Amino acid sequence: MQGPVDSASASGDSTEVAPVHTGRVVYIAVIAALGGFLFGYDSSVINGANKAVFYQFQVTDTFLQGFAVAIALLGSAVGAFVGGRLTDKYGRKKVMVTAAILFLIAGIGQAFPIGLWDFMLWRIVGGFAIGLAAVVSPMYISEVAPAHLRGRLTSLFQLAIVFGIFATQLVNQVIIGLVPDQPGAPVLNPQVPPVEANNELALGLEAWQWMFLCMVVPAVVYWVLSLSLPESPRYLVAKGKSDEAKQVLEQIYVDDVTPRLDSIEDSLKGEHKMNMADIKGPALGLLPIVWVGIILAVLQQFVGINAVFYYSNLIWSAVGFDESRAFLTSTIISAVNVIFTFVAIALIDRMGRKPLLLIGSAGMFVTLGILTIVFQTAPKCTQALIDSGGQAGCTGVSELNTPILSSSSGWIAVIMLNLYVAFFAATWGPIVWVLLGEMFPNKIRAAAMSIGVMANWVANFIVSETFPTLVGISLGLAYGLFTLGALVSFLYVLKYVKETKGVQLEDMGSLEGVELSKS
Numbered sequence: 244m245q246g247p248v249d250s251a252s253a254s255g256d257s258t259e260v261a262p263v264h265t266g267r268v269v270y271i272a273v274i275a276a277l278g279g280f281l282f283g284y285d286s287s288v289i290n291g292a293n294k295a296v297f298y299q300f301q302v303t304d305t306f307l308q309g310f311a312v313a314i315a316l317l318g319s320a321v322g323a324f325v326g327g328r329l330t331d332k333y334g335r336k337k338v339m340v341t342a343a344i345l346f347l348i349a350g351i352g353q354a355f356p357i358g359l360w361d362f363m364l365w366r367i368v369g370g371f372a373i374g375l376a377a378v379v380s381p382m383y384i385s386e387v388a389p390a391h392l393r394g395r396l397t398s399l400f401q402l403a404i405v406f407g408i409f410a411t412q413l414v415n416q417v418i419i420g421l422v423p424d425q426p427g428a429p430v431l432n433p434q435v436p437p438v439e440a441n442n443e444l445a446l447g448l449e450a451w452q453w454m455f456l457c458m459v460v461p462a463v464v465y466w467v468l469s470l471s472l473p474e475s476p477r478y479l480v481a482k483g484k485s486d487e488a489k490q491v492l493e494q495i496y497v498d499d500v501t502p503r504l505d506s507i508e509d510s511l512k513g514e515h516k517m518n519m520a521d522i523k524g525p526a527l528g529l530l531p532i533v534w535v536g537i538i539l540a541v542l543q544q545f546v547g548i549n550a551v552f553y554y555s556n557l558i559w560s561a562v563g564f565d566e567s568r569a570f571l572t573s574t575i576i577s578a579v580n581v582i583f584t585f586v587a588i589a590l591i592d593r594m595g596r597k598p599l600l601l602i603g604s605a606g607m608f609v610t611l612g613i614l615t616i617v618f619q620t621a622p623k624c625t626q627a628l629i630d631s632g633g634q635a636g637c638t639g640v641s642e643l644n645t646p647i648l649s650s651s652s653g654w655i656a657v658i659m660l661n662l663y664v665a666f667f668a669a670t671w672g673p674i675v676w677v678l679l680g681e682m683f684p685n686k687i688r689a690a691a692m693s694i695g696v697m698a699n700w701v702a703n704f705i706v707s708e709t710f711p712t713l714v715g716i717s718l719g720l721a722y723g724l725f726t727l728g729a730l731v732s733f734l735y736v737l738k739y740v741k742e743t744k745g746v747q748l749e750d751m752g753s754l755e756g757v758e759l760s761k762s
């Protein structure tokens with residue numbers, strides 16, 4: 244299949260629409276994006292399995308429980324940090340293949356842990372693979388995609404993430420549906436009672452083990468298919484393999500690729516070895532453009548998206564939905580997340596990155612603001628209420644201080660939460676990955692992306708670690724802080740983010756006014 248997929252020209256601007264082998268380009272981007280599917284799967288499968296794991300190993304300490312879940316995020320931060328260096332040293336493709344193999348190992352390891360210590364180790368391995376995938380996939384897709392399609396092709400990475408999250412919800416729900424309702428295991432300690440996922444499902448394995456084992460399938464698919472990908476032409480040029488780079492460019496573009504190859508060569512002129520020193524600059528030790536990447540990555544987390552995902556069951560039961568309906572509500576949220584990512588894909592190369600980010604920030608500000616008011620004004624669960632027999636959403640110590648929502652305020656919360664996810668999915672979710680993949684000049688892309696993606700995971704860790712404590716103080720406070728995050732994100736984008744729609748990767752340096760030292 245060949246021919247241009249026109250978008251930018253339809254909106255009447257001057258973006259170059261080069262004729263491309265569309266089928267080939269989409270194939271390459273879809274396979275590379277599969278890393279996102281495993282990112283989504285591995286990061287959220289724990290939502291359905293955590294309580295069963297805590298029972299299995301009798302983990303009663305709540306700090307340890309939180310840590311066992313969150314430790315994967317630290318693995319991701321490390322994976323992101325080394326990911327850039329690895330992609331520059333060994334190539335984008337080898338890093339994708341490595342990530343796939345690590346996902347496979349992590350899936351099997353988490354399904355068959357000997358104790359909590361090695362369970363945590365496998366979570367770190369999975370997290371590390373996520374960190375690698377988060378650097379290499381958007382980078383690779385941006386480097387292979389023609390400028391006029393780059394936004395939507397890189398958005399496929401986010402689409403894959405949210406499909407991965409959605410798939411986990413479905414897999415977990417199906418698995419739970421297949422086991423007997425009543426936990427069969429004995430109560431050893433009332434603090435960590437057995438749950439349905441502790442019941443045996445098949446082949447002598449318990450439901451929670453199957454939840455992790457299912458990851459083996461996409462990991463193997465990703466592994467096998469990533470072997471069929473061509474290497475990134477930008478990487479090949481950087482390694483002095485211009486002939487190979489030309490062959491890859493010919494798989495993508497219909498026209499003569501010589502001018503493209505020349506401009507990539509120009510942008511990488513001089514002996515070049517990736518070096519963290521390349522991103523050093525005058526602004527607090529880093530180039531200003533690197534700060535823009537870091538701050539965007541952090542803000543993507545500070546609007547609170549993962550508090551919704553990793554803790555959605557907890558939030559919903561806190562506001563009166565029981566465990567079984569909590570599964571349903573989080574599945575609905577995941578579906579909204581998937582559907583609205585398509586909106587981003589449809590709009591990103593037409594409207595551009597900046598307007599969408601601004602719309603997303605404004606939408607999240609309003610929806611989070613309303614949620615804050617709902618939670619803040621609702622009556623709270625008190626010890627006296629629990630002692631007097633409780634009421635929905637206020638039956639145990641764990642619910643102390645949580646808002647008790649009436650059915651009308653509960654519905655407002657449900658609608659606002661879904662709208663909030665829709666705004667995130669159509670804007671900040673995909674666009675931050677698109678920008679991180681494309682906004683840096685060729686020479687510093689790997690190093691700068693590493694730092695940006697690492698910042699995303701550190702911020703994710705901070706939010707996930709502090710959220711339970713904040714909720715303990717007040718759910719309204721937690722949402723109030725996310726509302727503030729949305730406001731800051733609006734103001735920041737307005738002032739500091741430059742539009743990159745349709746700009747060639749080779750021209751990013753001049754767009755951003757980046758002065759690189761000649762190395």
Ligand code: BGC
Nearest residue numbers: 401404405548549580672673
């Ligand atoms: C974020 C993740 C998040 C996911 C949810 C991604 O863009 O980086 O932290 O879990 O979106 O949609």
